[in-house]
Amino acid sequence: MESAVPATAAAAPLELPTRLLHGPGPSPVAPSVLEALAKPCIGHMDPEFMRVMNEVRSMLQTVFGTENEMTLACSGTGSAGAEMLMDNLVEPGDVCLVGVNGVFGGRLAEKARRAGGEVHTMDADWGQAFDQDAVVAKIEELEPAIACFVHAETSTGVHQPFDRLGEAMHKHGGLLLMDCVTSFAGLPLEVDAWGVDGAYSGTQKCLSCPPGLSPVTLSERAMHKLAGRKTPVHSWYLDLTLVGNYWSGSRAYHHTAPVNMNYALHEALRLVLEEGLEERFARHQATHEKLKAGLLERGFEYASDPDHSLPMLNLVKIPAGVADEAAVRKRLLTEHGLEIGGGLGALAGVCWRIGLMGHGARDESVDTILKALDAELG
Amino acid sequence: MESAVPATAAAAPLELPTRLLHGPGPSPVAPSVLEALAKPCIGHMDPEFMRVMNEVRSMLQTVFGTENEMTLACSGTGSAGAEMLMDNLVEPGDVCLVGVNGVFGGRLAEKARRAGGEVHTMDADWGQAFDQDAVVAKIEELEPAIACFVHAETSTGVHQPFDRLGEAMHKHGGLLLMDCVTSFAGLPLEVDAWGVDGAYSGTQKCLSCPPGLSPVTLSERAMHKLAGRKTPVHSWYLDLTLVGNYWSGSRAYHHTAPVNMNYALHEALRLVLEEGLEERFARHQATHEKLKAGLLERGFEYASDPDHSLPMLNLVKIPAGVADEAAVRKRLLTEHGLEIGGGLGALAGVCWRIGLMGHGARDESVDTILKALDAELG
Structure with missing residues (x-):
């Protein structure tokens, strides 16, 4: 039987951009x-x-x-x-x-x-x-x-x-x-x-x-x-x-x-x-503190209880001067290759989520994130 | 808190054998x-x-x-x-x-x-x-x-x-x-x-x-x-x-x-x-016919209705002389790197399933399968 469905040509081989994954996951893979x-x-x-x-x-x-x-x-x-x-x-x-x-x-x-x-x-x-x-x-x-x-x-x-x-x-x-x-x-x-x-x-x-x-x-x-x-x-x-x-x-x-x-x-x-659990937890904590210091210095406010904040996922309020938060995240993605997360559910349009997870919880990541935010918001 | 659970050392990096996958799937990946x-x-x-x-x-x-x-x-x-x-x-x-x-x-x-x-x-x-x-x-x-x-x-x-x-x-x-x-x-x-x-x-x-x-x-x-x-x-x-x-x-x-x-x-x-659907179907059919001819020549019998046999999955009766069929499949795996499938459900111990699927539906695969069967059963 001849198919009535028009044959699709094969898509082109996958070409994918490089992304720095600092949203709520997926995180950078080693x-x-x-x-x-x-x-x-x-x-x-x-x-x-x-x-x-x-x-x-x-x-x-x-x-x-x-x-x-x-x-x-x-x-x-x-x-x-x-x-x-x-x-x-x-x-x-x-x-x-x-x-x-x-x-x-x-x-x-x-x-x-x-x-x-x-x-x-x-x-x-x-x-x-x-x-x-x-x-x-x-x-x-x-x-x-x-x-x-x-x-x-x-x-x-x-x-x-x-x-x-x-x-x-x-x-x-x-x-x-x-x-x-x-x-x-x-x-x-x-x-x-x-x-x-x-x-x-x-x-x-x-x-x-x-x-x-x-x-x-x-x-x-x-x-x-x-x-x-x-x-x-x-x-x-x-x-x-x-x-x-x-x-x-x-x-x-x-x-x-x-x-x-x-x-x-x-x-x-x-x-x-191989890294060791304690060492890995400490690395997540140290990277979080470095990011937090940089964000606070730039006037960001955390939206999660400071006594119960996760090191790997930073919930910050979108700065007051930002009119179109989705456009900023889009520019971070397309101009800097940086993915951060928007707010989810009740926090959509109110907060951003910045992840420092696993292989991505590194000092260089913090520097990259702050530099990109400076470029787009500074 | 110190964990009461003893820490496992990291496993050694993965070392995996090479397998020719001619069972019911997974099949060889391009x-x-x-x-x-x-x-x-x-x-x-x-x-x-x-x-x-x-x-x-x-x-x-x-x-x-x-x-x-x-x-x-x-x-x-x-x-x-x-x-x-x-x-x-x-x-x-x-x-x-x-x-x-x-x-x-x-x-x-x-x-x-x-x-x-x-x-x-x-x-x-x-x-x-x-x-x-x-x-x-x-x-x-x-x-x-x-x-x-x-x-x-x-x-x-x-x-x-x-x-x-x-x-x-x-x-x-x-x-x-x-x-x-x-x-x-x-x-x-x-x-x-x-x-x-x-x-x-x-x-x-x-x-x-x-x-x-x-x-x-x-x-x-x-x-x-x-x-x-x-x-x-x-x-x-x-x-x-x-x-x-x-x-x-x-x-x-x-x-x-x-x-x-x-x-x-x-x-x-x-x-x-890229291969084309018709060409792919024809390749599966041709490889199946080659395998079937070789199996019949060696005295194997198919257990599925010949008018409705799948090209990619060949159900054959286990030869009468085989006392321990699982041992034969194990030797095919360990000595020849060849996986074929045992029978499933009511056909366990009665039939084998030989797959010729996708990237594995090739003339060379048929030669390899027949050669390994000859070595173990011949």
């Missing part, structure tokens, strides 16, 4: 990670790929601060990881407490709702963290089956303390979930010590790997709840009983893992551990 | 696709990335044989694409007809069930295609809201004719879905001419791109049903109203697209169109 990404593909059931998966899991455990056996790279972006936790751990009718102080908390509430949860939100001004005393009081009042908070809100640059929440949830048998998309490999994570039962991240923030996978970990408590579910998990793709068997149990085929993306994740994790 | 994969990452909202997405969409349309505006690369593997269609197009209580003549039909039935469908399966022996007359009769009897069949069953090597099914479904207002994971870019696809309302594929078969994305297309009829849903789509990650806006509507941020994987898909599609 050359060796791109090299790993481009290694020849092998089979997703090949014993050599199983070895790669095992090493990825082991390195993920260290960065998460956990000994959880159920630690893996979900075959989707951070949003898929969030959905994997909600879909597997929320049963219809479960009371869920979700902290909403930015876009990503709001999305978690929506995902918990779609998973059938009876969602109660706890709200804070965007740019503010939740006080742990208030969260513990709310947990004691509601006794939710699931509580979920965002460790590092990418939309507001806020760092949420987590260390006292697990105990409060476990007293009544609930599970604590954590979004650590932006903090993973940039801030200390103590999944086990904090009593976090489920956490997920993304590869394109402080890990400095291209986007496409979501590191996920679940505690024994979480796996126990999953094993005792009364209703089937809605998603087949994200069903942890099936995915988990592929990653660590019987190795039964479930889906074809994104093989090359796992190579890149392997190399990105390797770079993190 | 060097220029690996080069594209490793180009520097840019932002998922960058105008230059939007251009890449537009070109990917346009090339996908040509390979699907469609003018559907809603054509995109789902940010997950083929199984995610299947779930995207089921989750968006099946409403709770919808009567669904699913053809099951292999593992992947069975998975589609399960996904339709999880999406709330009242699933009726139509069954055929594994290795046999469905007779279109029988399918049309079943459609007229059931008048299902959704019918879904597998165009190229990767578990059995069967090619399912599709050209008469759309008309039968549209008479009563139903939607026809097609799994073309293994046929995409290897066999003619006529989504528009056949009246297919939703189709999905994977990148790691005849496209010869690493696994990680799923080409998906939906007709106007399908989008109309989605717009009129009475119940929300269960998945947020795969919600086509949100994903579709990012790919073609308002360009609103939904999730961070796997940027580099889309580069690879762009280059893989470019190679397909």
